[in-house]
Amino acid sequence: MASADELTFHEFEEATNLLADTPDAATTSRSDQLTPQGHVAVAVGSGGSYGAEDEVEEESDKAALLQEQQQQQQPGFWTFSYYQSFFDVDTSQVLDRIKGSLLPRPGHNFVRHHLRNRPDLYGPFWICATLAFVLAVTGNLTLVLAQRRDPSIHYSPQFHKVTVAGISIYCYAWLVPLALWGFLRWRKGVQERMGPYTFLETVCIYGYSLFVFIPMVVLWLIPVPWLQWLFGALALGLSAAGLVFTLWPVVREDTRLVATVLLSVVVLLHALLAMGCKLYFFQSLPPENVAPPPQITSLPSNIALSPTLPQSLAPS
C-alpha cells in the first residue's frame, strides 16, 4: 500500500515538473509566434497588394489578348466596322489612284503600284455615281442645244435617263468584275498559277478605269461628230490600256489562246459600254442629219406638205 502511494506521488511530481517546463516553452513559442505573426501580417498586406496588382496585370493581359484576337479576327459582315474598312482611304490616295488610271504605263501595274493591298470602295462607288449623273445631264444638254439649232424639235426633260444611266453603269462596274474574278479563280483552280486579284481589287480596277469616261462625256457636248469619235476612241484606248496592263501579269501564265480571248472580251465589253452610252444618250444627231436633205431637195413640195406638218408635229 505504501509503495503504491509512493509510486502515485512520484508520477504527479514528474507531471508537475513537465508542466512547469512546458509554460516556459509556451511563452517562448508565443513570443516567437508573435514576431512571425507581425511579419506574416505585413506580408499578407503586401502580398495582398501584390496579388491584386498581379490580378490586375493578368486582367489587362487577358483584355489585350482579347483585343488582339478581335483585331486578328475580321468582324462579321453584319457589323458597321466591317464596311468601314473598305472606306479606309485618304484624299491623296484617291487622287493618286485616279491619276494612275488616267495615265496607264506598260510597266506599272495598277494593283501593285496604286492599290498596294488596300483596295477601297469609295472610288468605284462615287465614280459610278458621277458618271451616271454626268451622262444624264450631258444627254439632256445635247437635246437642249439641238433644240436651239432647230426650233422644230420640242425639248422636254428626259429625267428617266438618270435611271437608265445609273443601272447600266453600276451593273457594268460590278457584274463584269464579278464574272472576271470568277473566271480567273476558276482558271487558277485548273492550273494553280499565281494568285489572282481579289474581288475588291478587281472592282477597284474597273471602277477607277471608268473615271476617264467622265471628261469624255463632257467633251461629247461639242457638236462635231469626228471630234466626238476621236474623244471616244482616246478615252476607250486609255481605259482599255489600263485594264490590259493590269490584267496581263495574271493572264500571261495561262495558255496564249485563253489570254488572248480574255483580254479581247475585256476590251470589247469596254467598247460596247462606250458605244452604248454614245448611241443612247447622244442620239439626237441622226434626226438632224436626216432633216436638212429633204428640206433642201424638196423645197416646192414643202408648200404642198405644209398641211401635214402640223399633224406630224402633234404626235411628237
Added chain:
Amino acid sequence: MAEAEESPGDPGTASPRPLFAGLSDISISQDIPVEGEITIPMRSRIREFDSSTLNESVRNTIMRDLKAVGKKFMHVLYPRKSNTLLRDWDLWGPLILCVTLALMLQRDSADSEKDGGPQFAEVFVIVWFGAVTITLNSKLLGGNISFFQSLCVLGYCILPLTVAMLICRLVLLADPGPVNFMVRLFVVIVMFAWSIVASTAFLADSQPPNRRALAVYPVFLFYFVISWMILTFTPQ
C-alpha cells in the same frame, strides 16, 4: 519574464493605431454620399419642373417648334461655325423643303406621256436617298457626326435651292428666251454655291482633315443634281 513582457507590449501598442485610423476613414467616407444625395435630387427636380411642357397649350408647342425650325433656316441662310444645327436636330425642315421642292417641280400639263421631267416620287426619293447615302459615306469615312444630324444638315441646306426654284418659276412666267435662261442659270448657280458653303460649314469639321475632300465631294454631287433638276424645269 521581463523580456516576454516587453515583446508582447510593442505589437500591442502598434496594432490599435491602424484599426482606429481605418474606422475614422470609414466614417468619413460614409458622410460624403449623404451630402450628395441631399443636393442632387433637388436639382433634378428643379430641372424637371422647368422642362415640363405638359401644361402648355398646343398653340405654344407648335409655336415653339416653328421657332426652332425658323431659327435653323436663319442659320442656313447665314452659315457660320455654329453647333446649333447639329445639337438640336429635327427633320421637320427637311420634310417641308423636300415636299415643297417636289411639288414645285411638277409640270402643269395633264399629258403624262410627254412629261419627261422628274415626278414627285422621283424627287422625293433622290433627295432622301441621296442624303442617306452621303450620311453613310461620311460615317464610313470615320466621321464623328450622328446619322440624323447629317440628315438634318443636308435637308436644311436645300433651302437656298428651294428659293432658287421659286425664283425660277416666277421668271418663267415671262417670255422664254436666252435672257430668261441666263437669269435662271445665274440664280441656280448662286444658290447652289450657297448650299455647298452652308452644308460644308456644318459638316466639314466632323471629318478627319485628310478625308475632308472625300466627304465634301458627295455633298457637291448631291446639290448639283438638285440644281440640275431645277434648271431644266420648264412649265410646258
